[in-house]
Amino acid sequence: MKFLLDVFKGFAIGTGAILPGISSGVLCVIFGIYEKLVNSVLGLFHDFKKNATFLLPIIIGVAIGFLLFGKLLNYVFFYYESECKMLFLGLILGSIPALFKEANEKHKFRLSFLFYTLITFAIGFILFLLENKMNFAIVSNNTNFLFLWFCGFAMSCGIIIPGVSSTVILICLGSYTIYLQSIATLYLPVLIPMGLGVLCGCIFFLILMRFLLNKYAIQTYYAIIGFVLGSVFVLLPSSYSLFSLVLFAFGFYTALKLEK
Numbered sequence: 001m002k003f004l005l006d007v008f009k010g011f012a013i014g015t016g017a018i019l020p021g022i023s024s025g026v027l028c029v030i031f032g033i034y035e036k037l038v039n040s041v042l043g044l045f046h047d048f049k050k051n052a053t054f055l056l057p058i059i060i061g062v063a064i065g066f067l068l069f070g071k072l073l074n075y076v077f078f079y080y081e082s083e084c085k086m087l088f089l090g091l092i093l094g095s096i097p098a099l100f101k102e103a104n105e106k107h108k109f110r111l112s113f114l115f116y117t118l119i120t121f122a123i124g125f126i127l128f129l130l131e132n133k134m135n136f137a138i139v140s141n142n143t144n145f146l147f148l149w150f151c152g153f154a155m156s157c158g159i160i161i162p163g164v165s166s167t168v169i170l171i172c173l174g175s176y177t178i179y180l181q182s183i184a185t186l187y188l189p190v191l192i193p194m195g196l197g198v199l200c201g202c203i204f205f206l207i208l209m210r211f212l213l214n215k216y217a218i219q220t221y222y223a224i225i226g227f228v229l230g231s232v233f234v235l236l237p238s239s240y241s242l243f244s245l246v247l248f249a250f251g252f253y254t255a256l257k258l259e260k
Contacts, residue, residue: 003057009033010061025162026228030095030255032102033058034162034224038210041202067186082237086244089235090251092228097256099228103221116219117226124230143178145193151175152197159198160205162224162231 009031013024028034037058040051077084103113151173158166170176182190212220237244 006054006057007061007064010058010063011065012061013058014062014065014067024159024166026092026231029099029162029224029228030091032098035213038206038213042206042210066183082239082241083244083247085235085237086240086248087251089232090248090253091255092232092235092251094252094255096225096228099221099225103218103225107218113218113222116222117229120223120226121230122226124227125233128230128233143190148175148190148193149197149200151179152194152199153201153204154197155179155194156198156201156205160202160209162227 009027012031013027025034028037036054040054044051044055151170154169154173155166158169170179178190179194181187182194209220
């Protein structure tokens with residue numbers, strides 16, 4: 001049962017690299033596996049059996065969400081955008097109490113810690129404003145290997161750092177549309193260089209996050225909380241339905257239960 005639950009978590013994380021406005025890092029935080037995931041990836045060969053057992057179902061889930069269901073998820077998100085956004089909104093808001101609990105587990109709360117939350121919340125809000133002013137239809141014709149590698153490297157920032165959307169980064173580079181099309185058609189000349197860039201970038205940002213979590217754990221957690229709260233604005237739908245409100249309540253309840 002735990003294996004299937006971890007596969008589902010990986011599936012959700014994989015979708016975060018596809019759907020507009022969703023951060024894979026936020027989903028890792030919601031599921032309570034962010035710090036463990038960072039340490040397991042970077043310490044894979046220190047205790048291979050333990051780390052591989054933890055990572056395997058998540059990797060399987062990510063592969064399913066990212067490759068097999070990329071086209072389907074974009075279809076669902078396009079036609080049921082309000083419902084999808086409300087579900088993720090409920091998951092995010094429901095995870096906030098767990099984040100505060102984890103942040104204060106080893107350190108006594110100080111009002112000054114909220115400074116980190118306010119700073120990253122402001123960054124998240126600015127990214128929201130930036131994304132709203134961008135045109136998703138902008139396409140770069142640059143399919144140079146190094147450019148695509150750089151797009152993947154930059155995209156990895158949104159995968160690893162909670163609350164930073166890969167969508168914003170790829171739109172800035174003009175490669176979001178070709179990225180979606182390549183996933184839907186499994187077009188390897190684009191996916192391979194971007195994948196290599198993502199791999200290199202993930203290693204870099206994982207090392208950075210592990211350093212911050214080891215040296216400045218509570219400050220990092222309060223910064224993550226700010227990013228998570230800032231990502232809420234991206235998910236606010238333009239219209240609501242009764243079903244979307246039900247999904248919001250379901251997501252909120254599920255996040256609270258996952259923490260327990």
